[in-house]
Amino acid sequence: MKKKFKLIDLDCANCAAKMEDAINKIDGVTAATVSFIQQRLTIEADDGRFDDIMAQVVKVCKKVEPDCTIVL
Amino acid sequence: MNKKQKKTLLRIIVAAILLAVCQLWPTPLPFPSIFLFLIPYFIIGWDILWKAIRNIANGQVFDENFLMAIATVGALAIGECPEAVFVMLFYQVGELFQNVAVGRSRQSIAALMDIRPEEANVERDGVVETVDPEEVAVGETIVIKPGERVPIDGVVLEGASTLNTAALTGESLPRDVTEGDDVISGCVNLSGLLRVRTTKAFEDSTVAKILDLVENSTTKKAKAEQFITRFARYYTPAVVIGAVLLAVLPPLLGGGEWSKWFEQALIFLVISCPCALVISVPLTFFGGIGGCSKAGILVKGSNYLEALARAEIVVFDKTGTLTQGVFNVTAIHPDKCPESRLLELAALAESWSNHPIARSLRDAWNQEIDDSRVGNVAEIAGRGVKADVDDVTIYVGNDKLMEDCGVSWHPCHHVGTTVHVAAQGEYLGHIVISDAVKPDAKQAIADLKRSGVRKTVMLTGDAQEVGKAVGAELGLDEVHAQLLPADKVERVEALLTEKAPKGVLVFVGDGINDAPVLSRADVGVAMGALGSDAAIEAADVVLMDDKPSKLSQAIAMARKTLRIANQNIVFALAVKAVFLLMGIFGVANMWEATFADVGVSVIAILNATRALKIDKNI
Numbered sequence: 001m002k003k004k005f006k007l008i009d010l011d012c013a014n015c016a017a018k019m020e021d022a023i024n025k026i027d028g029v030t031a032a033t034v035s036f037i038q039q040r041l042t043i044e045a046d047d048g049r050f051d052d053i054m055a056q057v058v059k060v061c062k063k064v065e066p067d068c069t070i071v072l
Numbered sequence: 073m074n075k076k077q078k079k080t081l082l083r084i085i086v087a088a089i090l091l092a093v094c095q096l097w098p099t100p101l102p103f104p105s106i107f108l109f110l111i112p113y114f115i116i117g118w119d120i121l122w123k124a125i126r127n128i129a130n131g132q133v134f135d136e137n138f139l140m141a142i143a144t145v146g147a148l149a150i151g152e153c154p155e156a157v158f159v160m161l162f163y164q165v166g167e168l169f170q171n172v173a174v175g176r177s178r179q180s181i182a183a184l185m186d187i188r189p190e191e192a193n194v195e196r197d198g199v200v201e202t203v204d205p206e207e208v209a210v211g212e213t214i215v216i217k218p219g220e221r222v223p224i225d226g227v228v229l230e231g232a233s234t235l236n237t238a239a240l241t242g243e244s245l246p247r248d249v250t251e252g253d254d255v256i257s258g259c260v261n262l263s264g265l266l267r268v269r270t271t272k273a274f275e276d277s278t279v280a281k282i283l284d285l286v287e288n289s290t291t292k293k294a295k296a297e298q299f300i301t302r303f304a305r306y307y308t309p310a311v312v313i314g315a316v317l318l319a320v321l322p323p324l325l326g327g328g329e330w331s332k333w334f335e336q337a338l339i340f341l342v343i344s345c346p347c348a349l350v351i352s353v354p355l356t357f358f359g360g361i362g363g364c365s366k367a368g369i370l371v372k373g374s375n376y377l378e379a380l381a382r383a384e385i386v387v388f389d390k391t392g393t394l395t396q397g398v399f400n401v402t403a404i405h406p407d408k409c410p411e412s413r414l415l416e417l418a419a420l421a422e423s424w425s426n427h428p429i430a431r432s433l434r435d436a437w438n439q440e441i442d443d444s445r446v447g448n449v450a451e452i453a454g455r456g457v458k459a460d461v462d463d464v465t466i467y468v469g470n471d472k473l474m475e476d477c478g479v480s481w482h483p484c485h486h487v488g489t490t491v492h493v494a495a496q497g498e499y500l501g502h503i504v505i506s507d508a509v510k511p512d513a514k515q516a517i518a519d520l521k522r523s524g525v526r527k528t529v530m531l532t533g534d535a536q537e538v539g540k541a542v543g544a545e546l547g548l549d550e551v552h553a554q555l556l557p558a559d560k561v562e563r564v565e566a567l568l569t570e571k572a573p574k575g576v577l578v579f580v581g582d583g584i585n586d587a588p589v590l591s592r593a594d595v596g597v598a599m600g601a602l603g604s605d606a607a608i609e610a611a612d613v614v615l616m617d618d619k620p621s622k623l624s625q626a627i628a629m630a631r632k633t634l635r636i637a638n639q640n641i642v643f644a645l646a647v648k649a650v651f652l653l654m655g656i657f658g659v660a661n662m663w664e665a666t667f668a669d670v671g672v673s674v675i676a677i678l679n680a681t682r683a684l685k686i687d688k689n690i
Contacts, residue, residue, distance in 0.1 A: 009076075011171065014135065014350045017301060036351070037178055037358045042288070063130045066123075 002044040006071040010039050015065040022060045028053045041070060073172060080168050084161060087116035091157050109153035117144065117160040136345050136669075143338040147662065150331045159342070159662045166670020170351070173674060177355060177681040187239040187258045187279055189223035195267070205274040216266045222257045225277040226268040233264035240282070241617040242368030242686075258282065281608055285370055289361050292373025293354075296637050300353050304346045311344035311652075318656060332658075340655040342665040348644040352676035353637050359683035360633030367686045368616040369626045376612045379595045380630035384575030385567055386525050386623070389560075389589075390532035390542060392582035393599060394620060395507040399428050401436035402508060403486045406501035414501050418493050421459040421468045424449045429489060430457075432505055452476075456491070467494040474499070487541040506538075509545060512621040517546050519624035523631075526575070529567060531560050531589075560589050568594075580623060586610075597623060633683045640676045647672050 010016055016036035023032040028046040035042070045053045058070055073081070090112035094105070101108065117140075124141035140163050147156035192205040195213040205223040208214060213229065216222055222235065232250040240258045249255055255268055258279035274280055293301075319337035323330045357374040364371050371377050391397045406414040419437035422430035423446055434441070449459040455476065456469015467477050468491060474481040479494040481502070488506025492499070517528055529550040532539045539553030552563050568577055579586075579593035582600050587610040590596030598611035600618030608614050615622045651668035654660035660668075 012136070012351075014304065014346070017304065017350065037174075037355055039178075066126060066130070 001047045001050055002042070003050075005041045005043070007034070007039045007041055008069045008071060010034075010036060010065065010068045012036075012065075015068070018064050019061055019068070022064050023057050026053060026056050026060065029057075032057075074175070077168060077171055077175075080164060083116055084164055084168065087112040087157070087161055087164075090115065091154065091161065094157075095154055106148065106151075106153050109148075109157055113144070113148070113153075113157045113160060116157065116164055117141075120160065120163070121145075139341045139345060143342045143662070143665075146334060146338045150335060152335070152662075155662050159666050162663065162666040163670060166666065166674060169674050170670065170677060173677045173681075174351065174355070177359065177677065177684070187221070188283055189221045189257065189279060192223040192274075193217070193220075205277075208270055208274060210270055210273055212270050214268050214270060216255075216261045216268060218261055218263055218265065220261055222255050222259045222261060222268070223277075223279075224268075224270045224274050225257050225272045226255055226270040228253050228255060228266055229269050230267040231265050233266050234262045235259040236262050237617075240278070240368065242366060282365075282370060285372055285608065285614075286361065286365050289371060289373045292375050294357055294374035294378040294637075296378065296634070296641065297354055297357060297374060300349050300641075304350055307346050308344075311341065315341045315344070336655060336658050339660055339662055339665040340652060342662070343648060343651045343655050343660070343668045345669045348648075348669075348673040348676045349641060351673060352640045352644070352680045355677060356633060356637040356640060356680040356683045359680055360629060360636075363633075363684045363686050364626060364629050367622070367625060367629070369622055369629070370608075370614040370616065371626070371630075372612050372614075376595055377630045377633055379576045380578065380613065380627050381634045382574060382576045383520075383525050383578045383595070383627050384571050385527045385529065385577045386520055387529045387531060387564060387567060387577065387579045387593065388548075388620070389579075389581040389586055390530050390534060390539065391507060392618070393580055394513045394530060394546060395509050395542065397507060397582070399432045399489070399505050400508045401432060401503055402488060402506045403484070403504040404501070405484060405504070408498070408500055414493055415503065417461055417466050417495070417500070418468050418491060418503055420446050420461045421449075421457050421466045421493075424459075425451060425457060429491065429505055433491070433503065464495055468492070487538055509542060510618070510620060512619055514546050516620035516624055517548060519621065520627070521547075523624055523627055525627075527567075529563075531555055531563055533557075557586070557588070560586065561592055564589055564592050568592075578623075580620070582618070597626075599623075629686070636679055636683050640679055643679075644672050644676055 016034045020032060020034040023029060023034070023043065028049050030044040032041065032043045043057065054072065061068060061070060094108045094112065097108065120137050121141050123137040127135055127137060140160065144156040144160050147159065189205050191202050192208050193200050193202055193215040194208050195215060200215055208224055214224060214226065218233070228249055228251050230251060234246045234248050235255065237247055237259050239260065240256070246262065247259070255266065257277040315337040318340055319334050322328060322333050327333070357377060360377055361371050361374065388394050404411045404415055415433070415437050419433045420441065422433050423441045445462050447460045449457065451457055452469065452473060455473040456467065458465065458467050460466070467473055467479070470490070470492065471481065474492050474494060477494065477497065479497060479499045481492050481499050484490045484502055484504055486504040488504045490502050490504055492502045494500060520528055527550065528548045529552070530539065530543055530548045531552050533555055534553055536553045539551045543551035555563065564577070564579060571577055576594040578595045578597060579589050580597040580599060581590060582598065590598060590610045595613060596611045597613045597615060598608070599615040599620070599622070613626060615626070647668055651660055651664065655665065
């Protein structure tokens with residue numbers, strides 16, 4: 001399943017790159033891109049575990065860039 | 073400026089005033105002046121310090137906040153209080169500026185692509201409701217008022233109007249629609265009220281497809297962008313190690329004071345932040361893609377933009393790409409009567425026929441057909457038509473028809489299909505019908521040549537002589553005619569082997585029947601894609617209208633984008649390199665270090681926004 005999420009207060013491009021890296025490392029994520037310019041996360045992941053994976057994504061993002069929130 | 077940015081601005085102003093007060097304090101203080109300077113320092117820098125601590129706790133060590141925190145705390149430790157406050161202040165000013173600049177360009181890109189319809193007026197049980205376009209099902213009836221955007225693809229049930237396609241094609245060419253016509257989402261209804269039955273769901277409509285395509289284009293990264301990502305990964309740890317070495321090695325080797333080298337290492341750290349590159353290069357590509365889509369050129373990824381800029385061989389399909397793909401009367405050669413009379417007779421005689429040639433004759437004559445003037449119509453298969461017009465027997469058809477009825481005819485020097493006209497055994501003349509070349513095709517080829525494309529080739533399934541004639545008229549380098557679709561792939565493969573290793577082969581077609589060739593070429597361009605889903609799917613670059621001249625515009629814009637990206641890379645790296653060297657040798661101070669970090673970012677961002685602008689002239 002492929003889904004898009006809005007990101008709020010993603011303030012630095014380097015952080016976006018780091019978030020992208022971290023999200024891609026989560027188990028079950030097929031592909032993820034964080035666009036600093038569009039303030040958007042595009043994620044493709046396992047259908048069955050999607051909610052579970054998103055919870056992990058939120059956790060990882062809090063760690064990398066605490067100011068940025070994902071609109072679920 | 074948003075709320076957050078305004079708050080930062082206020083902090084900057086307050087801290088700047090306090091810093092000035094501290095500097096100019098007239099009387100000696102009863103305590104060390106550092107306590108005074110700490111007030112503006114914390115006002116301006118608390119969030120940076122907090123973020124640095126928090127990020128270290130989260131295992132994110134080498135970020136800007138960390139660099140600024142140790143640089144300024146270090147400066148305070150060695151007694152450079154005004155400098156510490158100033159650097160923090162300058163850093164915040166730069167960050168603010170950078171935020172505003174990025175926000176602005178993000179908004180202008182978003183505005184370029186603002187073709188998403190916000191709502192749809194749907195008729196349910198006789199009542200018109202305003203809903204989100206996504207909630208409208210296929211087969212429902214929607215109402216589109218003048219001034220509104222068509223939200224969903226559909227067919228006009230009632231009403232007539234003119235649509236503006238500018239948002240999709242970049243060209244404001246009005247399109248007339250009336251009952252039974254298809255309307256395409258994204259167009260703006262200019263004049264009349266339309267009732268439309270939807271034929272697609274919102275997510276399958278043209279406008280949703282286009283938005284999806286442009287938004288996803290950032291996922292396909294250009295080489296220049298990949299370089300930046302890889303670069304940043306190695307660069308940051310490398311400079312931190314460099315800074316540590318700079319702080320430790322010289323004093324150990326007896327090169328001077330610990331504090332002096334410590335300060336220099338701090339300066340080195342501040343200079344080294346890679347932000348200018350990391351922001352500006354992707355921003356440049358996104359701006360380029362945004363600018364292109366405004367001009368009706370959809371590019372599916374930065375990598376294709378990069379490839380377009382290196383176009384070496386451009387291969388065109390003929391019908392529908394360089395020519396209009398519709399048959400038109402291109403010459404009227406009467407032997408005995410006026411031109412209009414010849415055309416009138418032909419159009420009347422062919423008035424009952426559905427053949428494309430008959431249709432183009434009627435279109436050329438462009439007058440109401442009076443049925444009562446025509447009688448005894450007989451179509452002669454593979455020959456033409458025999459009919460009585462105003463009680464005179466007329467023959468309209470090819471060479472064979474003329475032979476059959478024993479009329480002496482003569483051939484025409486024009487390339488195309490020749491239609492002879494004879495009346496009562498007498499030859500009246502002929503009309504030539506051919507697929508006309510698009511008005512801007514010749515200019516398009518010339519522009520491509522001028523912009524450095526080495527070779528232009530045309531592939532066609534048409535007869536040799538037709539292909540040759542079009543090739544000569546347009547000034548193409550090579551023409552290959554009488555090709556079957558499979559032969560076209562073979563031709564393109566042969567051309568691929570003869571290009572330079574770094575050159576790019578671009579194929580331009582109309583997206584119908586040429587999907588294999590589109591995917592075989594380095595860059596496949598589909599044109600005239602307005603309303604054609606297949607073309608949008610198959611190609612890497614989509615020209616929304618059917619003008620071949622758009623291709624040279626696309627190449628020009630791709631080159632400009634790449635030029636700006638390269639400028640930013642070179643500029644940022646060069647400035648960093650110079651300042652890093654100055655930092656090592658102790659020539660740069662904290663001020664200059666902060667400029668090298670933030671100033672360069674801001675300049676690079678401003679430069680990146682130039683990629684948004686549409687260039688009409690190449």
